[in-house]
Amino acid sequence: MEPGNGQSLDWAMDRRVGGLMNKHVADIAVESLQQRLTAVSDEMHSLAEHVSRRSDEEFKHEPQGGDISLGAEPQLSSACSSGATDKLVSASATETAAQQKIIALLLEIREEQQRQWAVLTDLQARLQGQTGYEEENVEALDMDLPLRTLEQLDEMERWLEEPGIQKKMVCFLSRMGGATVDDAVRRLMQAVLSFAVGSELNWVGRGQKRSFRNTRLQGVLFRALKRTPVGKEATHHQYADVVKRWLRFSPFRQGGSGRRCCKPPVKFPDPEEADSLNQSRTQ
DSSP: OOOOHHHHHHHHHHHHHHHHHHHHHHHHHHHHHHHHHHHHHHHHHHHHHHHHHHHHHHHHTSOOTTOOOOSHHHHHHHHHHHHHHHHHHHHHHHHHHHHHHHHHHHHHHHHHHHHHHHHHHHHHHHHHHTSTHHHHHHHHOOOOOSBOSHHHHHHHHHHTTSHHHHHHHHHHHTTSOOSSHHHHHHHHHHHHBOHHHHTTEESSOOTTSEESTTSHHHHHHHHHHHTSTTTTTOOHHHHHHHHHHHHHTHHHHTTSOSSSSOOOOOOOOOHHHHHHHHHHHHO
8 A cells, every 4th residue: 555644644733633632621621510519418418408497486486385375366367377377397308398499409400410520530531542562553554544455355355464553453453433323334334445446345245246254454444443532332233234235335435326337328229130030020
């Protein structure tokens, strides 16, 4: 393969800068979530203390059972006190219900933030793990991609006989990104194969096409997918389905009719030949 040193170095530099930027963003997001979690915990603790104090105050202001009421005026006073107590209990119950609702919402927020924190922590760890050695591998990888001919594919297969080359390819391709598993697989396929080469392949090698499943490159792509954040839980079946679709529609993507070769042109008979053929049939 012809090396592309300038493009490879530029691409590696862009990827390194992008990785550092993503790491910085992840660090900021983790710190922000930590601060929000601390604020939520403090607020929950304050609300709990407030509810406890209100309960103690209401208990202290309850009338004692030893009070004795005599005559008409004490009874009227008792009735007024009873109405005021009912209003106080009703207001207190409403306030307690509102506080409990707020606490429930804060608990939901804290659980959601904890889930986001776990995702960001995992992303941060992966970004830290991808610095250093892997970036060296990306710079050292010197291949002309995507492959544009079957001869280049054969040469790539010979390169991938060495485990060290396979490891470098996995590190290189695992940085292609993708929002979903399908998106990540399509990015990987488009990074290594042109649509012209994809038109000559299918998964199992039916018809006149070559099998992609039996290539070393296919195994490298799956290992690279498993190194991505979205593909670490992906199965080989999911990966194979996306690859099959990508190969199936490669002829259409390069502007063809969906076939590897064009149909032969329709040949119309010469008028004189047609007349002689009709005369021979009538005789």
